[in-house]
Amino acid sequence: MSGFVRGPLAPSTGAQWPLSIDDVEIHGGPFGRWQRINREHSIPLGLEQMERSGAVPNLRLAAGEGEGTFQGYRFQDSDLYKQLEAVAWEQCRLPGDAYPAFIAESAALLARAQRPDGYLNSHYQMVKPDLIYQELEYSHEMYCAGHLFQAAVAAARAGCGEELLAVARRFADHLVQRFLRDGDDGIDGHPEVETALVELYRLTRERSYLELAAKLIDNRGKGLIADKGMGPLYAQDHLPVREAGTAVGHAVRQLYLEAGIVDVYLETGDESLLECSVRRWEDLVATKTAITGGHGSRHDGEAFGERYELPPDRSYNESCAAIASIHWNWRLLLATGHGRYADLIERTLYNAFAASTSADGTRFFYVNPLQRRADLFEDAYLGRRREWFACACCPPNIMRLISSLGHYVATADAEGLSVHQYMPGTIRAGGVTLDVETDYPWDGRVRFTVRETPGGAWTLKLRIPAWSPPGALTPDDNGYTRIRRDWEPGETFTIDLDLTPRLVLPHRRIDALRGCAAIERGPLVYCFEQIDQEAGLDDLALVPGTRLRAVERDLPGVGRTVLIEAEAVRLPPAPPGEPPYAATTATTATTASGDLRDHAPATATAVPYYQWDNRDGGLMRVWIPLV
C-alpha cells in the first residue's frame, strides 16, 4: 500500500498506514481556511522571496549564470528546497498549472548548478570550494541535501518530479559514495538528511540510502563532529542515540534526528531505535514541552533547557521545532498506532504551530513565546510576526506542512479507518469514502457519514483526545473509540467532545509557572492579550476555581473565535521604584506587594493563543497569576 502514498511518508511497515494528501480533503475550519490562505498568500510571497533572498540567484551563480555574489546563509539553498516541497504538495492537493512549471524550471537550474560528480551546494561551490565536507559541524551541506531529497520525493509523488529526482539521486549517490562506501565517518551538525534519505529509499528502493541514514544515526554521539564552541549537546553529539535519555541542544536538530531514528526503525525493524526515541519522547513530554506543544526553552542555542525549565517569556518554541515535532510524532503514531502521538500532534498543530502565521498568511513568527512583556518600546525588534527573515527556515517549512496537512488527518490498517484529527472534509481509504462534518474546534460535535463502503465489516477508530473528560466514549488502550460495523452507505456516527473550558495548573516542578494558571478549551490553549482586558494585564490575577464562560465573537483582524471570560481581581498597579524584594514575617503573603486577595473584582478575557498578535503589539500571557 505504502508505495502508492502521495504524501510525505510511505513506510513499508508500521501499525498504521498513511493516506495520500489528495485522499483527504479539508473543506473548512481553521485549517481549511489556512490551506486556502497558504495557497493564495503565503506561497506567492515565498516564491517572490526565492529571488529576493538570494536562494535562486545563488544557484544561478553556481550554474555560471548571472552576476553578483553569494547572498545569505550557507544553508540558503534549503529555503528553495522547502519552497519546492510546498509547491509539490500543493500540486498534489489541488493541481495548478504554475506549480509543475516552477518545479521544472528549478530542477533545470539545479541540474545546471550541480557538479558533474553530483555535489550541490551553492554556498560551498561559490564561496568555500576548498572546504567542501571539511566543516560538517556547521556546514549544513547534508542538511540542505536532505531538504532537496524531500522536495524531490514530493515532486515525484505529485507526478512532476522526474528531473528534480534525478538531481537528488545524483547528490544522494555522491553522499553514499563518500560517507558509506569510501568510509568517511562524517556526520552533519544539523540532522535532517537521515529522515530524508529514508524517504528517498522508500521512493526509489535504493537500499544504500537507507544504509547511509542508519550509519549517520549510529555515528552520532561518538565525538565525530568538532565542537565549534556550542558544546557537544548542541548537535546531539554528546551520547550515542541509544544511550541519550533526554532531548538536548538545538531543538530542531534533536527533533529531525528523532524523525530519522523512527524512520530507520520502520525500515530495518531495529527495536533499539524505537525504544530510545520513545524513552526520550516520554521524558520530553513530561518535562520539556510547553503547554502549546512548543519545544526549546532557550534563545541561547535555540535549545532545549533542562527538565522543567519552561519559561513562558523567554521560551523559544521555534516554528520549525513545532513542524519537526509533528514529523516525529507522525512517525511514532504510524509505528505504534498509539493515540498519544496524535494528541501531541493536535496540541502542536492548534497552538505552537498555528501561532506561527498571521491570520492573513503574510507574516510569520520564528519564535513563539508564551508571554510578551511591556518594555518593547526601546526595542527595534518588536517581537511581532515578520514578513520574512534573514534566516528564513520557518516560512517555507510552515508552507510545506500546511500543503501536506491532509496526510496527517487519518490512517488505515487491516481493520479499517482511524481518524486522528477532526476537520470537516472527506476521507478516502480502502474503498471507503467518509464525510466529516464538524465545526471543530469551536464546537465538539463531529458527524461521520459513510458515503461509500466496499462492503463487509470494518472498524472506524476515532481518537478520544487526552484532554477530553471521561464520558460516554470509552477509549481503548491506544486512546481510540472503536466502532465496528457492517457499514451501509449513508450511515452516520456522531461524537460529542466536551469543550467545557478548563483551568489548567502547571506541575509544581515548573518553577517559571508557579502560582499561575492557563485556560484551555478543546484542543486550544488560550492567552490573554492586553487589548481584550479592562485593566492592565499585569495587574490582573485569576480567582482560583473561577467559572469560565465561552463567548463566540468575530474580531476584526482575527476573524471568527471563541473568547473565554474568567473571574479575576484587579490589583493596584505597582508604583515605579517599588523595591523588588522585601522582608516579611507574614504567613499568608507570597509577594513583596503583600496579600493579593480582597481587591476589586474584574473579568479577564482570553483568546485562542494561535490567534494572538493579529491586532496590536501589546502585552500577552498564556499563564496568568492566581490570586
Next chain:
Amino acid sequence: MSGFVRGPLAPSTGAQWPLSIDDVEIHGGPFGRWQRINREHSIPLGLEQMERSGAVPNLRLAAGEGEGTFQGYRFQDSDLYKQLEAVAWEQCRLPGDAYPAFIAESAALLARAQRPDGYLNSHYQMVKPDLIYQELEYSHEMYCAGHLFQAAVAAARAGCGEELLAVARRFADHLVQRFLRDGDDGIDGHPEVETALVELYRLTRERSYLELAAKLIDNRGKGLIADKGMGPLYAQDHLPVREAGTAVGHAVRQLYLEAGIVDVYLETGDESLLECSVRRWEDLVATKTAITGGHGSRHDGEAFGERYELPPDRSYNESCAAIASIHWNWRLLLATGHGRYADLIERTLYNAFAASTSADGTRFFYVNPLQRRADLFEDAYLGRRREWFACACCPPNIMRLISSLGHYVATADAEGLSVHQYMPGTIRAGGVTLDVETDYPWDGRVRFTVRETPGGAWTLKLRIPAWSPPGALTPDDNGYTRIRRDWEPGETFTIDLDLTPRLVLPHRRIDALRGCAAIERGPLVYCFEQIDQEAGLDDLALVPGTRLRAVERDLPGVGRTVLIEAEAVRLPPAPPGEPPYAATTATTATTASGDLRDHAPATATAVPYYQWDNRDGGLMRVWIPLV
C-alpha cells in the same frame, strides 16, 4: 585632595572624596582573607595564564619577536591590561619586588609592539591590519585601549608606571587625533574607554582625553555603529544616553558606559548626564537587578532582559557585570554622597561578586545564576567554576577589584570621615586614624576606635544598610548615622546592626519568582545547596513565616560560615512521567500536583550564596517555593 589618591578613581569634584588603597587596610573577615588568597593564588594563576592564553605571546608577535600565530579573541590584549592593573594595585596595597618588574617588562614589550603612530592592538596589527578602526562595532580596539589606560593609571599611582603610562598616552593621543581632532565619529561597540579616558585625564590633566570621552558618550545612540545582527540595543546604540530610560543590551557594556557617563559629569558638571544615569539606576534597581545585585537576565547577548524579567536559573549575572556595577555605583556615591549606592555596592560585593571565586581563589564563575538544576549529567559543561576561560574577561577583572578593594571602603569630605563598608582594619584620612573591629558579616557589632585625630570636631558618618530594621540608629536622608564630636585618641563608638535572618519575598511582577521566598542575613543572600538538605532540594517547600535559626559552622571546603535553618515540608517526589499540566476546578491548589500543605515537616538549610559550589556540583537554589 584627589590628585594624591592612589586608587582607581580621583575625581576633581564630588560630594565625597575617595581615599588611597593604602589608606585602608583590611585585616580580616571574608575580604581580608580574599585579598590574601588573591595575592597568593589568583594572581600567580593569572600571570601564568598571560603566557598560556596567548595574551603575551600575541604582543611578542606584534613586536616582531617570537613565532606562531595570534591566539584567542580580538580583545585578548585586555586580559594582560587587567592583569597589569591588578598587579599595580597590589603593589600599591602591599609592595613586592616581583610586581614592578612584571609591569616594567610588560610595558617594554608593549612599547616594542606599539606602532610608531601610537596604535596598539596585537589582533588587528597581526590579523587584520587593513581593518584597523574599520569594524568598531565589534573590534574592541577602544575597549582594549581603555583597559590599557586603566592599567597605566594604576601603575603610575603605584609609583612604577612611567613606561606603561608613556605607551598609554601615545595610544590615547592617537585616538584623540583620529576621533576628536580629525572628526571621525566612530564609537566602540563595547564601552569602557570612556571611563578610562576620564581617569587618564585626571592623572595627566590632558583635557583632550576628557573631551574625547564626552564626545564618545554623546555619539552613542545615533546609529553610528553598524548592527552586526545583535540589534542596536546590544551596544546601547538605540537611543542617545540622555534619552534612554532603561538599561538594555549587553550588561557589561551598559554598566561601563554608565561609569563613563558619571565620570564625565564629575569633570564637566553636565547635570543632564548625572540625571539620565540616576534615572536608569532607579529603574534598574527596581526592575532588573537580582537579589544578589547581579545584572543581566539573558544568556542570549549576555544581556539585560525586560523589566521584571529576572529568572533565577537562566540569569546571566556575569562576574564582570558585578564589577562594572560596583564601578558605576562608586562614582554615583562619590558624586552624590547617597548611601543607596553604597548599599548596592555591599549587596553586589557580598553576593554577585563574591560568588565569582572559589574559596581557594583558583576557580571562577563567568555566569552567576541563582539556581542550578539537576540535569547536568548529560552536559560536559557542568556549570561549575573553572580555572580559566577561552574568553577570560572575568578572572583578571575580579583580581583588579580585590586588589583595589581598600579604595571602596570609606571616603572623606569637609565634615569628616564616612565609612561605607564594614571590614576589620584601619582607615587613615585627613589626619584621622580609625581602627575598625568587627566580625561582620557574621556578627553585627562594629567598633570604631579613633587612634589619631588632628584635633577639633569632625563627623563620623556610618552607613545604616537599607536591609537594617529600624532601630536605635536613625540614618540621615543619605542613609548614614552621623556622630559629630571633638574626638579624643582612644575614643570608641560602637554600632550593632541587627543580623536577624530575614525571609524575603519577590515583587509580584517578577513572574519567575512567584510563590518563592529567599533568605538574607545582614548583607548576605543565602542559598540552598542539596548537600545540606535532608531530602531532595526540589521536594522541599518553606513554611510561610518560618522561624529562621542561624547556626555557626566550619564546613570543609567552605570554611567559616553561618548556616540558616528554616521550617519546611517534604513533598512526595514527582514520579517520572507525571503530566506537566492538569485541569482543575479546585479553589486551593496552585499546582498540577494538588495541595502542597499537610506534608511531612522538614528542615531546609541555607548557606551564604557566595560560598556555594565549594563542595559538590549538586542542586542549588536561592529562591525556594513556599508551601
